[in-house]
Amino acid sequence: DAKTTQPNSMESNEEEPVHLPCNHSTISGTDYIHWYRQLPSQGPEYVIHGLTSNVNNRMASLAIAEDRKSSTLILHRATLRDAAVYYCILRPYNFNKFYFGSGTKLNVKP
Amino acid sequence: NAGVTQTPKFRVLKTGQSMTLLCAQDMNHEYMYWYRQDPGMGLRLIHYSVGEGTTAKGEVPDGYNVSRLKKQNFLLGLESAAPSQTSVYFCASSYSSAEYEQYFGPGTRLTVT
Numbered sequence: 001d002a003k004t005t006q007p008n009s010m011e012s013n014e015e016e017p018v019h020l021p022c023n024h025s026t027i028s029g030t031d032y033i034h035w036y037r038q039l040p041s042q043g044p045e046y047v048i049h050g051l052t053s054n055v056n057n058r059m060a061s062l063a064i065a066e067d068r069k070s071s072t073l074i075l076h077r078a079t080l081r082d083a084a085v086y087y088c089i090l091r092p093y094n095f096n097k098f099y100f101g102s103g104t105k106l107n108v109k110p
Numbered sequence: 111n112a113g114v115t116q117t118p119k120f121r122v123l124k125t126g127q128s129m130t131l132l133c134a135q136d137m138n139h140e141y142m143y144w145y146r147q148d149p150g151m152g153l154r155l156i157h158y159s160v161g162e163g164t165t166a167k168g169e170v171p172d173g174y175n176v177s178r179l180k181k182q183n184f185l186l187g188l189e190s191a192a193p194s195q196t197s198v199y200f201c202a203s204s205y206s207s208a209e210y211e212q213y214f215g216p217g218t219r220l221t222v223t
Contacts, residue, residue, distance in 0.1 A: 100152035
């Protein structure tokens with residue numbers, strides 16, 4: 001199963017952009033790239049996902065490398081509420097399992 | 111819509127006791143999942159179901175059983191609880207295609223003494 005690699009932690013200042021990287025060098029052609037985040041003492045919540053093209057939604061943007069071996073989650077203006085653990089996950093098209101890994105703990109400084 | 115709900119929110123068990131965790135979803139999702147999360151770690155898949163009457167093993171299925179008698183409910187059972195099963199348990203549901211996201215419940219914090 002394809003796995004992902006993320007930095008253990010990152011720090012950002014409030015109202016500044018944040019770029020969270022993810023490496024997935026063994027990704028297959030039909031794997032979707034999903035991002036979730038988990039606020040303290042809560043269940044994970046969906047952030048964004050994509051297959052090949054860059055994606056934008058109200059929460060974030062997802063930039064996918066041309067070879068799809070890496071991706072970057074972009075929070076355009078970090079707020080204190082964005083402090084969470086961010087998980088980059090590959091979801092195979094024909095398979096039902098997610099592998100969460102350890103994620104990146106984002107700390108946002110006021 | 112309530113989304114994904116889990117019952118109970120907290121539970122303390124003695125070693126050897128049994129219990130059932132209930133997960134319910136009102137989004138008509140085909141797929142449902144049970145995860146556990148140990149302190150400082152990511153989620154690990156215990157069991158999952160791709161439809162009513164079906165179940166399958168995930169990464170860490172030992173010591174757990176599941177049932178999906180109704181589409182909207184997914185039950186996780188511990189027949190003989192062990193301290194190693196102390197964890198936070200999350201249920202999730204989704205549509206069948208990989209392009210759809212999972213929706214998670216608020217979690218059940220289980221302590222086995």
